[in-house]
Amino acid sequence: MKIGPRLLLAGFLAVASGPFARADTIEQKVAPCFACHGERGQSRTENIPSLSAQQPAYVLIQLFMFREKLRLFEPMNQIAKTFSDNDLRILSDYIGTLPKQDALADPLDPARMQRGAALAQQGHCNVCHNADYSGHDNIPRLARQREDYLLKALREFKSNLRPGYDATMAEVLQAVTEDQFADLAYFLAHL
Numbered sequence: 001m002k003i004g005p006r007l008l009l010a011g012f013l014a015v016a017s018g019p020f021a022r023a024d025t026i027e028q029k030v031a032p033c034f035a036c037h038g039e040r041g042q043s044r045t046e047n048i049p050s051l052s053a054q055q056p057a058y059v060l061i062q063l064f065m066f067r068e069k070l071r072l073f074e075p076m077n078q079i080a081k082t083f084s085d086n087d088l089r090i091l092s093d094y095i096g097t098l099p100k101q102d103a104l105a106d107p108l109d110p111a112r113m114q115r116g117a118a119l120a121q122q123g124h125c126n127v128c129h130n131a132d133y134s135g136h137d138n139i140p141r142l143a144r145q146r147e148d149y150l151l152k153a154l155r156e157f158k159s160n161l162r163p164g165y166d167a168t169m170a171e172v173l174q175a176v177t178e179d180q181f182a183d184l185a186y187f188l189a190h191l
Contacts, residue, residue, distance in 0.1 A: 026090060026094045029094075033051065036075075037049065039074070040098055041053075042101050042102060046148055047081060047146075047149055049146060051097040055135045058141075059092035070163060100143075103144065103190075112183050112186045116186050116188065120184060120187060124172070125172075129141075132191070138165070142191075145188060145189060147190075151181055154181045154185060157179055160183075164187060
């Protein structure tokens with residue numbers, strides 16, 4: 001499923017008119033997020049990340065960055081600008097309670113998994129993102145994230161289009177080629 005930026009923006013602008021503030025329960029507050037990020041935070045939309053079981057501290061920082069336009073993606077900038085600090089905390093805490101992303105049903109390509117695992121080992125990805133790539137604190141979960149989104153994020157980190165907390169991601173990824181990005185994203189998405 002592919003959703004264009006204008007359609008996303010229109011949906012977010014409709015949500016941004018106040019439903020979050022008027023919603024009574026966290027489930028009502030987070031429901032608009034699931035329109036793009038998928039039921040239970042498991043995205044089925046191209047280049048839209050899954051939120052399921054993401055680290056609350058990481059989500060809090062990302063929402064703050066969207067609100068303050070330190071990270072640019074117009075639909076998220078629009079919706080996040082309406083959030084108070086407390087809204088950011090409530091959302092990020094709730095997202096951390098969502099179940100892990102479902103495993104992909106397609107058969108694994110053992111050669112790609114092996115190449116991706118070797119790249120993750122070479123880049124020491126398990127040092128920051130944990131051995132099982134579940135992340136911790138302000139370090140995101142990578143395991144079972146959407147493959148297309150991982151590939152997009154890797155490219156953006158390497159080219160410095162995506163802000164990070166420091167230059168670590170850009171440095172680690174400088175030696176990684178486009179073909180290797182595809183194998184690394186495949187590996188992480190299929191864990």
